[in-house]
Amino acid sequence: MAVNVGLIGAGVMGTDHARFLTTSVGGARVAAVSDPDTGRAREVADGSGGAVIDDPVDLIGDDRVDAVVIASPDPTHKPLTLACLAAGKPVLCEKPLATSSGDCLEIIDAEASTGRRLIQIGFMRRFDPGYVAMKTALAAGDLGAALIFHCVHRNATAASYTTSENLIANTAVHEFDIARWLLDDEAERVTVVSPRASSLGGMKDPQIILLHMTAGSVVDAEIFVNAQYGYDVRAELVCEHGTVSLTPPNDIQLRHAAREGFGHPEDWRPRFAAAYRDELQAWIASVKGGPPAGASAWDGYAATAIAEAGLASLASGATASVDLQPRPALYHSP
Amino acid sequence: MAVNVGLIGAGVMGTDHARFLTTSVGGARVAAVSDPDTGRAREVADGSGGAVIDDPVDLIGDDRVDAVVIASPDPTHKPLTLACLAAGKPVLCEKPLATSSGDCLEIIDAEASTGRRLIQIGFMRRFDPGYVAMKTALAAGDLGAALIFHCVHRNATAASYTTSENLIANTAVHEFDIARWLLDDEAERVTVVSPRASSLGGMKDPQIILLHMTAGSVVDAEIFVNAQYGYDVRAELVCEHGTVSLTPPNDIQLRHAAREGFGHPEDWRPRFAAAYRDELQAWIASVKGGPPAGASAWDGYAATAIAEAGLASLASGATASVDLQPRPALYHSP
């Protein structure tokens, strides 16, 4: 009765997904694991009694696999997602759906031609209790219309190969998705502002990204990937009658050594652990016949399209427009 | 491979346990449900594809049941737990283990005679991320020895049949257990102080309960079951070099109508949802062969013994001593 999940990619994210599926999500088991590093695949598979299948396409087609989680490198997302569609199997694909909006559109076309929603994108923030509570507060109506959405996204340190472009294409893409979801709106224009760069990291870091949404609201997102002090994600939604903001997810407060406060995690995994778990739980429920959950392929396309406009703005210094294709009927309902 | 759980009691707590076991804990399924209200039992069982077994003792003995959750009324805990021991099946019993320390000792004797730990008591706070982080902070050593543990336990409103005694026997018992666990120590003496009573509720409410622990630290716990404004649990551990306290578990902050702040839940279920889930997850792991997790039968006995001393102090106005029997070897390790 449990959903047999095939996991592609046994790196940090894949291992986390496997652990959640095994211990913290009901009605699922990791049935097969694929990774170029067979030892790593074996380790994850052993933890859950699953098989190791070397070729990810074989895994997708295997009868022992009901549904697929893709946590392999970005360039593999497109072909593997298409293979899942071809096999008619539900897939939870880590962001991005594909590395260009054109590729995303191909996937959308392929999914639309199947006539049903098989793809969920791993924009896990949509399941974070804080963002969920923000959306609930907005929907309650007391706050009135949304006008500004302030976002802050800080990493302690970025990998050495990180570029100025990565801040937009890999990091800010989370803000793009959560803003679209929270405001239930699309972005029309993107402007990237580059303040004085930190002397650490050797790139344009931090950046401020402004989105003009169709309904007129403005999103301003600070992206700072070498913020040093820790991983920190903040957001405040400013509405006509008040605002709602995330509170930092600290369980305890220390008073010690002349200071009072709490710690920031080093990366996003503890910060969004509940979101990852709830995302998987919702995905399993949809695989079992529930309605689609989380971000769709369309959402993956839209986030990538905003990122491309952002990269254009970063290069030109001017505002860039986001030109989306018409939304297929398959994605009209949420 | 999943653990087949038999659930006794399909009330509020039992229904929550069934939901968690079905959706949020890996490797478990609700195989059978028993409740005097057969319709209620049927509803819970249907949600998880389990059977309904009218007699809880039959459920315990049924081959389809690997392990048992007891969420039925307090007076049933003793006979049902003993039945689980007789059947050699692991059991997660909601607090209290039994309604008197004498009865608890009988159960301890029975478990000790089996030679292994089969009983976990549902003191879920031991799995709350906040308390866990407090214990981790204390263990880290920077704070030095624990000296005082300030606790606050407030309910919005108490049921109409609540008595002054219930504040100690049913509510404060959570503080007794968490203090013992956090401080890794036993209580020697209990003093109940009764401030001016709230005009709401018609009983001695609030109360301040002081525990003197063996190592000399003091626990002071405010118990206030008609606090009106919401469910609120707070704690601060004062140590030689600093303190650590729980932060209120709020995901968002609202600025609206001339105020800034966050909401308190009406009862304990949202507050301790993560704790309940993690408790069940740890229990399932122990059922599958892991080490015992959570509170033992000894812990259930000790909490009940402190409550009895508290009731004596409430009645006499004087300090009462806690006289525990020797701890059997089975409970020497944590």
Add this chain to the structure above:
Amino acid sequence: MAVNVGLIGAGVMGTDHARFLTTSVGGARVAAVSDPDTGRAREVADGSGGAVIDDPVDLIGDDRVDAVVIASPDPTHKPLTLACLAAGKPVLCEKPLATSSGDCLEIIDAEASTGRRLIQIGFMRRFDPGYVAMKTALAAGDLGAALIFHCVHRNATAASYTTSENLIANTAVHEFDIARWLLDDEAERVTVVSPRASSLGGMKDPQIILLHMTAGSVVDAEIFVNAQYGYDVRAELVCEHGTVSLTPPNDIQLRHAAREGFGHPEDWRPRFAAAYRDELQAWIASVKGGPPAGASAWDGYAATAIAEAGLASLASGATASVDLQPRPALYHSP
């Protein structure tokens, strides 16, 4: 020995200044008051044993007056400040110094020709304990270079005659000054972004104003004068190694009616009461022979010049540059 202060303007601000000078600042007394509303002037003067002098220019010239506070309407600031310079008397002039940058330059020329600093502008935030602590934290060096300064300025409601332009010229001007002071830098360019307007107030409200500073840091200020929920000023300075932000100035926390939090004031006076007091105390100390304190006429000019660029940007929708005249030697030291 006390400084005899002549007060011009007995409205809300003037009355507050008189009260502070009488009760909360040592070494000063209100010696004379001038206001077109003689009754109001009389009331304020009686509270401090001062004289009423109808003509403000007579007040400035009066032998009983050592130094002057100008709290009369904006258009009077220029002629009255010039009269103070002519009389050789120190003056604390409420912002703005004058209503155009050209007029400000005339005053700067006049002051420069006296060879000494007689003018202090009432940018009181420079004395707010929060902003002072931010500047101290930045100066301490641990945070590294300043990169971004996020500002939020919200009023509960704006007067009915408020225009979109007022948000920049009257409200944001406080952010302009405090950013210049905190960063010890000048603004080069201003961009005004207008999000969807609140349906309350009938103007472009809120606005986001971006300043590009000479050293490359960026200031983004949300100005929202019909924010409804209260008066709220926030700021976070983002530096290479960490950030420092203002905390809301709440003395107490209430837990009541299912919520926990604190109140926001209706306007700026309670929020900046300490700043106004300390500003006056510093001004009196400088009048008594101490070094110049607070914002200079140059600072008043620079803030007005930024506001003019902001108005140009609001009108054009494009970025506008701030072109300052060379800074006279008189204003080279702080």
Add this chain to the structure above:
Amino acid sequence: MAVNVGLIGAGVMGTDHARFLTTSVGGARVAAVSDPDTGRAREVADGSGGAVIDDPVDLIGDDRVDAVVIASPDPTHKPLTLACLAAGKPVLCEKPLATSSGDCLEIIDAEASTGRRLIQIGFMRRFDPGYVAMKTALAAGDLGAALIFHCVHRNATAASYTTSENLIANTAVHEFDIARWLLDDEAERVTVVSPRASSLGGMKDPQIILLHMTAGSVVDAEIFVNAQYGYDVRAELVCEHGTVSLTPPNDIQLRHAAREGFGHPEDWRPRFAAAYRDELQAWIASVKGGPPAGASAWDGYAATAIAEAGLASLASGATASVDLQPRPALYHSP
């Protein structure tokens, strides 16, 4: 027109008072200073243009002195206060009024025989904005009757000569006064509880002191004078419908080095700077003919009487009663 203040004691507190009187309080000047250390007296006097008068009794009698501040060692308070009464001069005496309740009663008798209130005791917390806001919140009525008052008073480190008794007689006395004032009630019984002592300091530290008030409410105060991490005063008033608590007086929040939080001061002076200033301002207003402000000699007596009961409880381990003499009519109004 300014009040000429004679200051006795030019130590830390006296110097602070002189500075506040000179710079931050209107209508006052330090006219004379007395201290056994003449150099120190001279330094303080020079800062304000005052005279040095070696003998404090001479200072009290001097025609250049209108009112007296006593900031000399505790044993001098009684004779100097009596000298002020004899001279008919208002006096602000640092706590304690005298070192025994019997001595306090002598002073009360002397003041009562003058028929007017000349003595204010330096319980500055009554002027702290936080405590004032708490009292206002209680008086507003929404919270209902007060039931419990939780207090925490922590010092970073205590002087080497501090004894277990000092925690009650010198430190907790502030809690005694503020509780009486906030609750508008007297203490009937005192119980001192001594938890495990910190290994730092060599005394019974911390202590928990319980006051039973006449109206039934209970005050529990943690006193911890070697708390290491900083000076920290907290309070929460628990009422029938909600609670009100002090918020920590932090102006800024730092995010740095993996942590977010704020600093605690090393001692009470920055924490209560506003309280000291407002206390002096209110005292000067009363000297100029306004109604009595702050704590009266009766309040000084009551606090000392509670401290004596506390010392009895500390010695005996049992609850001690507070037996106040009848309150003279002079002290019936606040």
